[in-house]
Amino acid sequence: VLKRDYAGQDCPIAQTLEVIGDRWTMLIVRDAFLGLRRFDEFHASLGLSRNILAERLARLVDEGILQRVLYNERPPRYEYELTKRGLELNVVLTALRQWGEKYLCEPRGILRRRSDRKRAVAAIVQEGTPAISAHDLELVPVGPRRMSRGK
Amino acid sequence: VLKRDYAGQDCPIAQTLEVIGDRWTMLIVRDAFLGLRRFDEFHASLGLSRNILAERLARLVDEGILQRVLYNERPPRYEYELTKRGLELNVVLTALRQWGEKYLCEPRGILRRRSDRKRAVAAIVQEGTPAISAHDLELVPVGPRRMSRGK
Numbered sequence: 001v002l003k004r005d006y007a008g009q010d011c012p013i014a015q016t017l018e019v020i021g022d023r024w025t026m027l028i029v030r031d032a033f034l035g036l037r038r039f040d041e042f043h044a045s046l047g048l049s050r051n052i053l054a055e056r057l058a059r060l061v062d063e064g065i066l067q068r069v070l071y072n073e074r075p076p077r078y079e080y081e082l083t084k085r086g087l088e089l090n091v092v093l094t095a096l097r098q099w100g101e102k103y104l105c106e107p108r109g110i111l112r113r114r115s116d117r118k119r120a121v122a123a124i125v126q127e128g129t130p131a132i133s134a135h136d137l138e139l140v141p142v143g144p145r146r147m148s149r150g151k
Numbered sequence: 152v153l154k155r156d157y158a159g160q161d162c163p164i165a166q167t168l169e170v171i172g173d174r175w176t177m178l179i180v181r182d183a184f185l186g187l188r189r190f191d192e193f194h195a196s197l198g199l200s201r202n203i204l205a206e207r208l209a210r211l212v213d214e215g216i217l218q219r220v221l222y223n224e225r226p227p228r229y230e231y232e233l234t235k236r237g238l239e240l241n242v243v244l245t246a247l248r249q250w251g252e253k254y255l256c257e258p259r260g261i262l263r264r265r266s267d268r269k270r271a272v273a274a275i276v277q278e279g280t281p282a283i284s285a286h287d288l289e290l291v292p293v294g295p296r297r298m299s300r301g302k
Contacts, residue, residue, distance in 0.1 A: 011181075011259055012252045013177070013181050013248050016248070021174045088254075090275060093164060095243040095246050096167045097167070098163075100166045103215075104166040104167060111275075120275050120278060124242055124245055124288065125271065125282055126271060129272075130277075132277065
């Protein structure tokens with residue numbers, strides 16, 4: 001019922017949520033940005049059932065967000081990599097991470113431009129402002145802060 | 152079950168999705184950005200059940216994304232408005248809209264800076280790049296394109 005009513009909300013935001021709005025789907029995309037490529041890597045990272053993972057991966061391939069790449073011929077084995085369309089979800093993911101790090105938890109990583117290590121942020125800017133592409137971004141993990149002395 | 156497994160994914164993206172990842176919730180936030188404020192306005196726009204809407208609005212207030220503002224004393228009636236924290240979801244919503252307009256459907260609106268009408272986009276940029284705040288943005292609707300001649 002939700003699905004059908006919801007589909008009536010045909011603005012671009014609603015349609016995008018139809019494609020990636022499922023939370024596991026968004027986390028699969030997040031993991032793909034973090035460099036995961038194989039079924040077992042996603043499975044180990046997310047801890048969801050293999051059936052659900054397979055279904056979500058197939059959907060992401062259907063939607064053109066991930067593509068399957070053969071990495072072993074016998075037996076045939078595939079990896080999943082982000083397409084151009086998938087890479088452009090970068091702004092969505094970064095905006096979600098940024099908001100979460102500001103309001104919900106400690107930062108877990110520093111997003112920066114690979115070439116010069118300058119920090120990068122998701123923002124609304126004037127069209128034409130130089131943007132940093134997904135290929136030139138890296139997320140450098142920061143560990144949990146430790147107490148320096150005493151407890 | 153999803154919920155519990157999912158909560159184990161404690162990175163900022165997973166936590167943000169815990170708060171706003173429900174699709175109706177995201178559409179309520181979208182509508183708040185479009186200027187809707189009253190329960191009946193959200194209800195008319197989204198067409199979801201009053202119970203679910205009430206529950207989602209209460210959750211958004213609990214999470215500090217919307218705040219209730221009294222607009223009528225007798226009987227007491229409240230409007231919902233975005234808090235500062237809510238306004239900062241702007242980047243998430245704009246990124247979702249932008250991706251949807253690029254890959255899923257025709258643009259429905261032009262996002263621009265109110266003060267000079269320059270077009271605005273969501274992007275990953277170097278930290279320190281001038282950003283456009285939610286208060287200085289407007290989304291100008293564009294109608295569906297019409298065929299000019301013949302079919």
